Structure formats: structure tokens, C-alpha cells
Amino acid sequence: LKLTVKWQVNALMLIFLLATAHCQIRYSVPEEMRKGSFVGNVAEDLGMDAKRLKLGGARIVSSDIQYTELKTDKGILVVNERIDREKLCGDVTPCSFSFEVILENPMELHRITVEITDINDNSPTFRNADIKFEISESVAVGSRFLLDTAEDADVGDNGLQKYILSPNEIFDLKQHSSPDGHKYAEMILLKPLDRETEPRLSLKLIAVDGGNPLRSGTVNVHVTVLDANDNPPIFNKPFYRATVSENAVKGTLITTVNASDADVGSNGLVTYRFAKMTPEIADIFKLDEVSGSITLKGQIDYEKEKKYELTIEAVDQGGLTDSNKVLIEVTDINDNAPVINVMSFSSPVPENSPLGTTVAIINVIDADSDQNGQITCAIDQVLPFKIKSTITNYYALLTDSYLDREVISEYNITVRASDLGLPSLSNTTILRLKISDVNDNNPLFKETSYVAQIMENNSPGTSIFSVMAHDRDWNQNARVSYFLEETRIHGNPSSAYVSINSETGVIYAVRSFDYEQIKQLEFVVRAQDGGSPPLSSNVTVKIQIQDQNDNPPQVLYPVQTAGSVVAEMVPRSADVGYLVTKVVAVDVDSGQNAWLSYKLQKATDRGLFEVGSQNGEIRTVRQVTEKDLLKHRLTVIVEDNGQPSRSATVIVNVAVADSFPEVLSEFTDFPHDKDYNDNLTFYLVLALAVVSFLFITCLVVIISVKIYRWRQSRILYHSSLPVIPYYPPRYSDTLGTGTLPHTYNYEVCRTTDSRKSDCKFGRAGSQNVLIMDPSSTGTMQRLQSEKSILDEPHSPLEQKTQTGNKTQGLHTFLKIQMWVEALYHLM
Numbered sequence: 001l002k003l004t005v006k007w008q009v010n011a012l013m014l015i016f017l018l019a020t021a022h023c024q025i026r027y028s029v030p031e032e033m034r035k036g037s038f039v040g041n042v043a044e045d046l047g048m049d050a051k052r053l054k055l056g057g058a059r060i061v062s063s064d065i066q067y068t069e070l071k072t073d074k075g076i077l078v079v080n081e082r083i084d085r086e087k088l089c090g091d092v093t094p095c096s097f098s099f100e101v102i103l104e105n106p107m108e109l110h111r112i113t114v115e116i117t118d119i120n121d122n123s124p125t126f127r128n129a130d131i132k133f134e135i136s137e138s139v140a141v142g143s144r145f146l147l148d149t150a151e152d153a154d155v156g157d158n159g160l161q162k163y164i165l166s167p168n169e170i171f172d173l174k175q176h177s178s179p180d181g182h183k184y185a186e187m188i189l190l191k192p193l194d195r196e197t198e199p200r201l202s203l204k205l206i207a208v209d210g211g212n213p214l215r216s217g218t219v220n221v222h223v224t225v226l227d228a229n230d231n232p233p234i235f236n237k238p239f240y241r242a243t244v245s246e247n248a249v250k251g252t253l254i255t256t257v258n259a260s261d262a263d264v265g266s267n268g269l270v271t272y273r274f275a276k277m278t279p280e281i282a283d284i285f286k287l288d289e290v291s292g293s294i295t296l297k298g299q300i301d302y303e304k305e306k307k308y309e310l311t312i313e314a315v316d317q318g319g320l321t322d323s324n325k326v327l328i329e330v331t332d333i334n335d336n337a338p339v340i341n342v343m344s345f346s347s348p349v350p351e352n353s354p355l356g357t358t359v360a361i362i363n364v365i366d367a368d369s370d371q372n373g374q375i376t377c378a379i380d381q382v383l384p385f386k387i388k389s390t391i392t393n394y395y396a397l398l399t400d401s402y403l404d405r406e407v408i409s410e411y412n413i414t415v416r417a418s419d420l421g422l423p424s425l426s427n428t429t430i431l432r433l434k435i436s437d438v439n440d441n442n443p444l445f446k447e448t449s450y451v452a453q454i455m456e457n458n459s460p461g462t463s464i465f466s467v468m469a470h471d472r473d474w475n476q477n478a479r480v481s482y483f484l485e486e487t488r489i490h491g492n493p494s495s496a497y498v499s500i501n502s503e504t505g506v507i508y509a510v511r512s513f514d515y516e517q518i519k520q521l522e523f524v525v526r527a528q529d530g531g532s533p534p535l536s537s538n539v540t541v542k543i544q545i546q547d548q549n550d551n552p553p554q555v556l557y558p559v560q561t562a563g564s565v566v567a568e569m570v571p572r573s574a575d576v577g578y579l580v581t582k583v584v585a586v587d588v589d590s591g592q593n594a595w596l597s598y599k600l601q602k603a604t605d606r607g608l609f610e611v612g613s614q615n616g617e618i619r620t621v622r623q624v625t626e627k628d629l630l631k632h633r634l635t636v637i638v639e640d641n642g643q644p645s646r647s648a649t650v651i652v653n654v655a656v657a658d659s660f661p662e663v664l665s666e667f668t669d670f671p672h673d674k675d676y677n678d679n680l681t682f683y684l685v686l687a688l689a690v691v692s693f694l695f696i697t698c699l700v701v702i703i704s705v706k707i708y709r710w711r712q713s714r715i716l717y718h719s720s721l722p723v724i725p726y727y728p729p730r731y732s733d734t735l736g737t738g739t740l741p742h743t744y745n746y747e748v749c750r751t752t753d754s755r756k757s758d759c760k761f762g763r764a765g766s767q768n769v770l771i772m773d774p775s776s777t778g779t780m781q782r783l784q785s786e787k788s789i790l791d792e793p794h795s796p797l798e799q800k801t802q803t804g805n806k807t808q809g810l811h812t813f814l815k816i817q818m819w820v821e822a823l824y825h826l827m
Contacts, residue, residue: 043075120211231262259314334421439531549642
């Protein structure tokens with residue numbers, strides 16, 4: 001009931017609206033316009049103000065899709081949705097749709113019709129992608145063949161207008177129009193068909209519309225020409241060329257020949273066969289008679305045969321034939337390694353060979369061809385050699401840097417020849433090259449200088465030590481001989497002291513050495529090789545003479561003489577520690593051999609005197625009493641520190657008295673003569689004068705003593721004697737006296753080649769030898785002159801000494817000098 005009432009109300013309203021409609025507007029727009037595109041100005045076309053549309057609530061009334069929209073604020077109509085004419089109307093023309101616009105206050109109804117004009121937005125299309133025909137080659141000229149039609153959704157000029165057939169000489173195109181206006185086309189045969197010439201034809205049919213721009217559609221037209229048997233077989237190539245690798249295995253397909261017969265069916269069936277086949281070719285190649293494929297049957301080798309030429313026949317079932325040539329070329333593979341032949345080889349090569357010296361000539365051959373036969377030759381290791389190509393396939397082995405036999409005496413040169421194939425093949429050969437020696441190295445001593453020691457008193461011919469030099473050269477160039485250079489030792493040639501074995505370098509003592517005469521030998525040894533010219537080097541050799549304890553201590557004071565007595569005087573009032581006298585001794589040895597110690601061996605009264613172990617001073621241990629003897633005899637032993645030690649003894653006579661007359665009375669039992677008394681008186685007077693003079697001229701004495709000490713130190717320096725605190729004058733000098741216990745006689749036989757030298761040693765002689773030290777000649781002459789009275793066995797003073805006069809006078813003089821020395825120390 002409600003639906004009925006609502007339908008009645010709507011109907012009445014529609015009737016009312018129709019009754020109030022008073023205007024109709026028509027617009028035309030093309031299809032496919034964008035949304036919002038302008039269609040028309042409704043307010044202007046209706047003759048009203050745009051405000052009327054807005055105030056009247058204008059709206060579109062339509063039961064269909066609203067393709068348009070009314071803009072009441074502007075009074076215009078715009079596209080609301082994309083419009084497709086073909087979808088809206090299909091092929092109906094013209095194409096339009098209508099709707100009503102309603103306004104209120106007062107109520108108005110207006111109809112608006114919008115016509116959609118067509119645009120060329122569709123191309124002609126064929127239902128099928130291909131059109132196929134099968135036409136016998138015997139069909140008559142002028143035959144017609146109807147083609148499929150194309151469809152175009154557009155209308156008018158935008159619709160299908162014509163057909164176009166792709167250009168050809170066999171078919172032509174004729175167009176027709178049906179009563180309903182649709183267009184179609186036919187193909188007309190212009191000339192006879194030939195299947196052997198053109199068994200198939202492919203054409204294109206194009207349908208074109210009249211739009212702007214033009215649109216078209218295409219379909220392929222395939223025409224198959226049916227055959228008739230009227231043609232022999234024909235090869236598709238005038239000449240066949242193929243390649244095969246020489247390492248191809250049996251059954252490898254080389255090529256396929258193909259002969260075609262224009263006929264079909266049994267008349268077009270073709271078979272193949274060899275023509276003029278030799279047994280060799282028959283063993284290598286196989287031909288398939290149906291497919292025409294040529295395969296490998298045997299082995300081929302590029303190095304034996306590089307190409308083969310075959311003749312092939314094609315035969316159809318009707319007996320018609322055709323023949324053709326097949327050229328099979330064998331391609332080379334890298335199956336042959338280079339072969340190395342040493343044509344010339346020079347070994348050994350001198351180490352001083354210049355750069356670029358040719359060592360060997362090598363020939364390298366590779367049986368392959370092209371890149372596989374191209375060869376590179378090189379040395380595997382980094383060696384002072386290089387490979388240089390000379391002429392084709394020949395290479396020279398050259399020195400690339402200087403050789404040194406002492407570094408490497410032999411080279412194993414690996415020469416590698418490689419081809420450029422893929423993969424590369426190579427071959428090697430080893431050249432053992434020896435380097436010959438040249439004399440280019442001086443002999444070199446192991447040490448920059450040599451120092452050796454030898455004990456004095458050695459036997460002549462004693463081996464001291466050996467020097468050794470090494471020469472890096474070889475054989476004769478490395479044979480080292482040793483020689484003494486001409487040097488002088490203390491004015492004598494070095495050969496007077498030592499000799500050297502030229503082969504072993506052992507140095508021998510030519511004579512017996514005395515440390516007290518010479519302490520060191522310094523000479524030069526030359527090592528010379530056997531090369532030509534010879535090379536040599538020198539080294540300095542120092543031989544240090546080591547001291548032996550071969551000299552006993554020598555007592556300088558008190559002097560021991562035969563036939564006279566020397567007495568020391570001790571006052572009865574002497575205190576404890578009174579210095580009685582001092583035993584002075586020296587040892588010409590050195591080091592600990594010259595260290596002296598003093599001992600009291602015998603004494604009349606051991607409780608009265610003692611001897612200083614280091615200084616030899618004899619002092620009183622206690623005061624002298626009346627019970628003590630007036631004369632004492634002391635035996636002092638002087639020992640050195642050598643191993644074994646040597647010693648000397650001295651007897652000291654001591655008299656307890658206050659004056660010299662008492663001393664003389666105590667020793668009246670000893671013989672005296674007039675000369676002794678005279679000498680004693682002289683020395684006493686001289687002593688008093690000296691003492692008085694010293695007290696007056698103290699300063700002069702001090703200077704004199706300083707000079708005296710300086711002179712004494714110089715004498716000791718040149719004479720190699722140890723420094724002693726006190727030296728009495730006119731004592732027998734021991735510096736010039738040889739300390740050897742005996743001398744030796746020997747002969748030395750020397751040749752220019754010291755390897756053949758000989759030494760002969762004789763027995764020791766019994767005579768004494770006197771040797772002077774050249775370095776102290778001046779001092780020794782002065783001392784000799786001072787001690788000539790004591791040293792000369794036939795001098796007058798020597799004869800007096802035998803009677804005891806000289807001893808007494810010397811004793812007194814020494815006492816005076818001791819007093820002077822004591823006075824100097826006190827000052």
C-alpha cells in the first residue's frame with residue numbers, strides 16, 4: 001500500500017514538472033573528454049542569472065549514469081565521467097543522451113541533450129591473425145580468392161575505408177561494398193604459380209580507416225603452392241668447406257651436405273654417396289646417405305695432411321643426380337711440444353768474461369703451426385744470463401751480469417722453450433755451466449794482526465805459532481805462500497830473529513831470545529798466492545818475549561870483596577829501630593820474578609837485629625847493652641818471587657862502637673896496610689867537607705839531589721832495570737851483560753823458496769856472551785866509563801881491591817851518601 005501511494009506521488013510530480021518545462025538545450029562534445037571538461041553554459045543558454053540556479057536549487061534528474069555535472073555556482077555544465085561513444089551507442093549514429101534540470105521557487109524544468117561525437121580512437125581489426133590458402137600450381141590465371149573482412153568500432157570517416165595488399169607480382173586486390181555499407185576484398189591471380197620457385201607466399205592485408213590520424217589493422221595471408229614432380233635434386237651450395245681439429249675423436253660430425261629437389265613426395269627424396277673414393281679417404285670419412293652428414297671414421301694428423309677434398313653426389317628416386325665438392329681443412333692443435341737442440345755449449349767460462357759473452361747456441365723446433373708453433377725461450381731462474389733470439393728458431397745464451405766464481409762456481413741453467421698455444425706446451429733442458437777461476441782475490445789473513453808469546457831462553461828453531469791466510473780463488477790461484485817482509489828489528493833484519501815456513505805459515509825462532517835484551521819482536525808477514533800475476537796481502541805480527549826467572553838477585557850494597565872487611569857502626573846509645581844499614585839488591589828480571597824479599601838467615605845475636613822483608617833495612621830490635629858483643633856478623637838472604645825462586649846472600653859486619661877507632665880496634669885481627677889508612681883518612685876528610693857544605697848550601701843540595709834522581713831514572717828507563725831507591729856510584733853495570741846462561745851455535749841454510757830452507761842447531765858453547773842494548777847506548781857508555789875501574793880486570797884499582805883498600809874506601813863513601821839521603825828526607 002505504501003509503495004502504491006509513493007508511486008502515485010512521483011507520477012503526479014512528474015506530470016507537474018512536465019507541465020512546467022518550458023526550454024530544451026542541446027550540446028555536442030567529443031568522446032573521451034577528461035572529467036571536469038566544459039560542456040556548456042546552462043544559465044546563459046536558459047537566459048537566466050547564475051544565482052537563480054543556485055537559489056533555485058537546480059539539480060539534474062536522470063535515471064542513467066550521470067556523465068555530466070551541473071556547477072550551480074557558475075551556471076555551467078561539465079563532464080562528470082569519461083564518455084566512450086562506442087560503449088554508449090555502438091554503431092548507432094548520432095549518439096546522444098538527455099537529462100532534465102529542475103529549479104524551485106518558482107519551479108522550472110528544462111531538458112538538456114548532449115550529443116557525443118566520434119573520435120578515431122579505434123583501429124580496424126581482423127578476427128583471425130592469419131588467412132591461409134592452399135592453391136595448386138596448376139590453377140588458372142584470374143581465379144578469385146575471398147579475404148576476411150575487418151571491423152572498426154568507429155563510425156563515419158573514422159570507420160573502415162579501404163584494404164591494401166602488400167605489393168607482389170602474383171596477386172592483385174579488388175575491393176567491394178555490401179548493401180549495408182560494409183567493405184570486403186578479393187585476391188585475383190595475375191600469373192601462373194610455380195611451387196619450385198615459390199612454394200609459399202606470404203602477403204599482408206592492411207585495413208585502413210579515414211580518421212586523422214589514420215589507423216590501420218593488418219593480417220598475414222599465407223599461400224601454399226601445391227607441387228608437381230618436374231625438378232632434379234640440386235645442392236644448396238656450390239661448394240662446401242669444413243674444418244676439423246686434428247685431435248677430433250671418431251664419430252665427430254664434420255659437415256652436412258644438402259641437396260634439395262623442387263619436387264615433393266617420392267620424386268623429392270634425395271640420397272648421397274661418395275664419388276671417386278680412394279681407400280685412404282674411405283678409412284677416414286663416413287657419409288650418411290640419407291642425411292648427408294660427413295663424420296670422422298679414422299685418425300687425422302695435421303702434421304701429415306692438412307686438407308682433404310671429397311666429391312659428393314645427390315641422387316633422387318628418378319635417377320637424376322647432382323655433384324658437389326667438399327673441402328675439409330684440418331686445423332692444428334697444440335699437440336707438439338717444442339724440441340730443444342743444443343748446437344754449441346762452452347763450459348767452463350772464465351769468471352771475468354765480459355757482459356754479452358755467448359755461452360751456448362740453442363735451436364728450438366715446434367712441429368705445430370701458426371700460434372701453436374710460435375716459440376718463446378727463457379730461463380726459469382733469476383740467473384746472470386739471458387736468452388736472445390738470433391735467427392729463426394735459433395737462440396743465444398749470453399751473460400747478463402758479471403760472474404764471480406767465489407760466489408757461485410757452477411750454474412744449473414734451465415732453459416725453457418714454450419709455444420703460444422692454448423694450453424701452452426713447453427720443454428726444458430738443463431745446461432751445467434762451470435765458472436773457471438781467475439786470480440782476482442788477494443789472500444786474506446784470518447786476523448788483522450797477530451800477537452804471540454814465547455818464553456825467553458828458547459831453543460833456536462822453536463815453533464812459535466802459525467799464521468794462516470785464505471784465498472777465495474781456486475787451485476793454483478788459491479795456493480798461498482808465506483814470506484817475511486824486509487823489516488828491521490833493533491837494527492837487524494827480521495830474518496835474523498825469526499823464519500817462516502812458506503807452505504804452512506809456521507813461524508820459527510831463529511835464535512834464543514833474552515827478555516832482558518829484547519822484549520818484543522814486530523815484523524810483517526806477506527801471504528802471496530800462486531796466480532799470474534800473483535796477488536798478496538800483509539799482516540803485522542808481534543811476538544812478545546816472556547820473562548823467565550833466569551837471573552838471581554844482585555846485591556849492590558854492601559859490596560862484598562875478598563880480603564877486606566866492611567863493618568857498619570852502631571852507637572851504644574842507639575835506640576830501638578836504629579837504622580844500621582840497608583841491603584840494596586836488584587833483579588834484572590821483570591814482573592814477579594823481580595819482586596825481592598829480604599830475610600835474616602844467620603846472626604850472632606838474632607835478638608838484636610832485624611831485616612825489613614820488603615826494603616832490606618837492618619834495624620835494631622832493642623837497645624844495645626853492655627852484655628852484647630861488640631861485633632856481629634849478619635847473613636842476609638835476598639830472594640825473588642820467581643818459580644823456582646832465586647836468591648843471593650850478603651854478609652854484613654856490625655860493630656857496636658861510638659867512634660871509628662873503636663871500630664878499627666874491634667877488627668884489628670883483619671890485615672890492614674898503609675894504603676888503606678891513607679884512603680880512610682882521605683875519605684873521612686872528604687866526608688866532613690861534604691857534610692859542612694851541605695849544611696851551608698842546603699838549597700843547592702836539594703836541587704842537586706833532584707837532578708841526581710832524574711839522571712838515575714833516565715838510566716833505569718834506558719837499561720830496563722827496575723827502579724831502586726838507591727844507587728851507589730862506580731858499581732859494576734849489569735845492563736850490558738848478557739843474562740843467558742850460555743850461547744848456542746847454529747847454522748841457517750836458506751833458499752829463495754823458504755819451503756826448502758833448513759836449520760841446523762849445534763851444541764851450546766861454554767863461553768860467556770856480552771850483548772849491548774842499542775836503545776841505551778849513550779847511557780851505557782857513561783856508566784861503562786864510571787865503572788871501568790871496577791869492570792876492567794887489569795886496572796890498578798882492581799888490583800888494590802884485591803888487597804882490600806878499594807872496599808874500605810867505597811864503604812866509607814857509601815856511608816856518607818846514606819847520611820846525605822837521610823838528611824834530604826828529613827828536610
